Amino acid sequence: MDSDSILGLLLVGVAVILALILSVPEPPNTATVSTDRVDIAVLPFQIDEDWLESATYPDWNFVPGQIRSRIETALVNQPAISVYSRTELDAILTEQQLAGTGIIDASTAVEIGAVTGVNKLVTGTIYRVDKTTEQTTVCEEWDGSDCVIEKPATRHAIEIAGQAVVLCAETGMIEVARDVFGSDEVVITRGEDYTIDALVSDAAADVASAVAAAIAGAYTRSAQYGLFKEYEEKRGSYVGKDESTSFYQSDGRAYLVVHFTRVDRFDDVFVEWLDSSYQTVAYEEDIVLDEDWRVYSFSVLTAPVGKYYVRLSVEEQVLFEVPFRVKD
Numbered sequence: 001m002d003s004d005s006i007l008g009l010l011l012v013g014v015a016v017i018l019a020l021i022l023s024v025p026e027p028p029n030t031a032t033v034s035t036d037r038v039d040i041a042v043l044p045f046q047i048d049e050d051w052l053e054s055a056t057y058p059d060w061n062f063v064p065g066q067i068r069s070r071i072e073t074a075l076v077n078q079p080a081i082s083v084y085s086r087t088e089l090d091a092i093l094t095e096q097q098l099a100g101t102g103i104i105d106a107s108t109a110v111e112i113g114a115v116t117g118v119n120k121l122v123t124g125t126i127y128r129v130d131k132t133t134e135q136t137t138v139c140e141e142w143d144g145s146d147c148v149i150e151k152p153a154t155r156h157a158i159e160i161a162g163q164a165v166v167l168c169a170e171t172g173m174i175e176v177a178r179d180v181f182g183s184d185e186v187v188i189t190r191g192e193d194y195t196i197d198a199l200v201s202d203a204a205a206d207v208a209s210a211v212a213a214a215i216a217g218a219y220t221r222s223a224q225y226g227l228f229k230e231y232e233e234k235r236g237s238y239v240g241k242d243e244s245t246s247f248y249q250s251d252g253r254a255y256l257v258v259h260f261t262r263v264d265r266f267d268d269v270f271v272e273w274l275d276s277s278y279q280t281v282a283y284e285e286d287i288v289l290d291e292d293w294r295v296y297s298f299s300v301l302t303a304p305v306g307k308y309y310v311r312l313s314v315e316e317q318v319l320f321e322v323p324f325r326v327k328d
Helices: 003-022 049-054 063-076 086-095 106-116 196-219
Strands: 029-034 039-042 120-143 146-168 174-188 220-234 237-243 246-248 253-262 267-274 280-288 293-299 306-314 317-327
Touching: 029 317, 039 063, 039 086, 063 120, 063 146, 063 196, 086 106, 106 120, 106 146, 120 174, 120 196, 146 196, 174 196, 196 220, 220 306, 220 317, 237 253, 237 293, 253 267, 253 306, 267 293, 280 293, 293 306
Parallel strands: 039 120, 246 317
Antiparallel strands: 029 220, 120 146, 146 174, 220 237, 220 253, 253 293, 267 280, 267 306, 306 317
């Protein structure tokens, strides 16, 4: 192995070690709560007809279907969000003669909500799908970190741009609107092949992730948390030590370490320490931002032996509750 290769391996090793040293481990438990009932239906997306008429590729009409499918999958995997069956929804849209109109106005949204029982509707418009092709090269043979033989290749790329909206199915009003983008590319050499469908599918996944994140951010709150006997501060974060749900009075304090991974700006937080009869024995009030870390604590030194609970609420919604015991 030559010196360049050894140097490259050393640099990679140093980077890995630095990443491990600088990383802050997340508390072990995850909690998510919805701040509103989120029973959601994903409606067909539309494609801008004016743009479609001028598009050079012959048929982009399959793109809205890809977007819709990917959004449904992304939302199904989001905690605290229920997604209405697409098969049942399409049957209702057809029966009520609401499918394919391309228009979801306030009265239509309310009608769909009344028939399905959902309270949120997702829909949107694809403004453009850009397909680009350019000549490039790929390396065929390496000498250490140097490319010694290149060969011609072609880069094919897809970019999708559009807007997604969330409608309240009870009022018909828009609650969330986001410009969304997705892209994917592939580099192939002579004799290799690719499909536009595969590129569009991956670009649609980007769009779906953005839509799901916007919906989760609007209607849910999440945190990582753990109850520990000790903790230490690490670059503005906190690392819990000796996770436990059993504390001796001699331990002094129980520490609740929380990383607020998704909250709204200046959300109110209320932490209650409760005895076995759910009577509040201590509490803390707080205001947090997205990605804030906090440590809340309870004195077990003078606490009577028995069972206790710590409950954390965000904007009056209980996010999690942890039982623990105090022993003598």
